[in-house]
Amino acid sequence: MPQNPEKLRKERQDMAITLLACGIDPKKCILFEQSRVSGHSELTWILSCMTPVGWLARMTQWKSKLGVNKGVKSIEDVSATDGLQLGLLAYPVLMAADVLLYRATKIPVGEDQVQHLELARDIAQMFNKNVGQPFFPLPRPMISMSHLTKRAKTKRIMSLRDPNNKMSKSDPSDQTRIHLVDKPEVITSKIKRAITDSISGITYNKIERPAVSNLIEIYAAAKRVSIEDVVKEHSESSMATFKNALTETLVVSLESIQEEITRLDKERVYVQSVLDEGARKANEIARPNLRNVQTLMGLL
Structure with a gap:
């Protein structure tokens, strides 16, 4: 674009x-x-x-970018491709x-x-x-499955505001994602406002509890533990307690990265040489x- x-x-x-x-x-x-x-x-x-153009027409990305129903199969549908640039297709x-x-x-x-x-x-x-x-x-x-168990497949981190969509920097709402440079107070606010559900307790079920399961996956990945370990650790926790623990884990895990970003930001000549x-x-x-x-x- x-x-x-x-x-x-x-x-x-x-x-x-x-x-x-x-x-x-x-x-x-x-x-x-x-x-x-x-x-x-x-x-x-x-x-x-x-x-073949037909191969490209089957790709889902250009449809999602245009907000087109994924059931559309033909790019000949003018209403579906209005505004579609060749570069995107x-x-x-x-x-x-x-x-x-x-x-x-x-x-x-x-x-x-x-x-x-x-x-x-x-x-x-x-x-x-x-x-x-x-x-x-x-x-x-x-x-990626990294260090996690087979249940903890962090192949895709989902939005904090909609667990049906992936976490993306292109989302118009900044509340849907955690930036690597977010300050602790910003992370606290975003996790506090992250949607959950009305079911009590901390349990992992991507079908029945997609939003909570997403937070559990983020916690497991940031803390480098398994899904089971997270659920066991917070089996008696309230949602507020769990969110506080998740926030603390994210702040700690991002601290060294943020320090290095600050250092490298002052050494842009070196970065350009790389x-x-x-x-x-x-x-x-x-x-x-x-x-x-x-x-x-x-x-x-």
């Missing part, structure tokens, strides 16, 4: 600061801005020429290019991105068939892969 240029430049660097503060180590991985590697857009065009092809450009095999994604990764696999298979050789490996999703070096390294991988794609297609 079109952005304010100056605002976008700052927010890109802010995102890099946040990732570094959360523990991304530039000595162990390549951190870079997608727009600094032209191979992403070049490969996107090549893959777009092979991707074709965005999954760019996501596929992001993966395939590096011939990646394992992709850490949220549960809501599995459909897009499946599309990337389909596109890779189509390309391989067209060129007559398995150039692109078929990427597989890695959905992004510059990352772009250089990413281009070193992307260029030969893109040349091979072009050669296989007869473009070189």
Whole structure:
């Protein structure tokens, strides 16, 4: 989507600061801005020429962005696609290019991105068939379960105000989410106002108690314990007591990240140097892969 240029430049660097503060180590991985590697857009065009529009029409993201009923199957429905930009409809092809450009095999994604990764696999298979050789490996999703038990699958954190929707920075209400830079008093207010239900006690049931279960998952993830441990710990707690404990856990778990964000915010020259070096390294991988794609297609 079109952005304010100056605002976008700052927010890109802010995102890099946040990732570094959360523990991304530039000595162990390549951190870079997608727009600094032209191979992403070049490969996107090549893959777009092979991707059936029908595949893109089945994607749920563009429908949710436009507020379109997910039952709509055809983009020929003018009422459904009014305001739909080509970039939004074709965005999954760019996501596929992001993966395939590096011939990646394992992709850490949220549960809501599995459909897009499946599309990337389909596109890779189509390309391989067209060129007559398995150039692109078929990427597989890695959905986080981390240290938690099988019941505590924090694959998607839901909104504090609506447990049917994921927690998202694009939600118009700031009360739906916890920002990594939120001050303790802000976190306290948001958790206090988070919706629950009229059932007494702290129990985990995503069907009957989705809002409370979401708070339990957040607690478990932040404290690095299992769902069962949380429920056992608060078996006798009131909702107010549980929310106070959750608030304290979040404040403590975010403290070191917030301190690092503050430190890195004063070292933006260093942060930019990390992004510059990352772009250089990413281009070193992307260029030969893109040349091979072009050669296989007869473009070189």
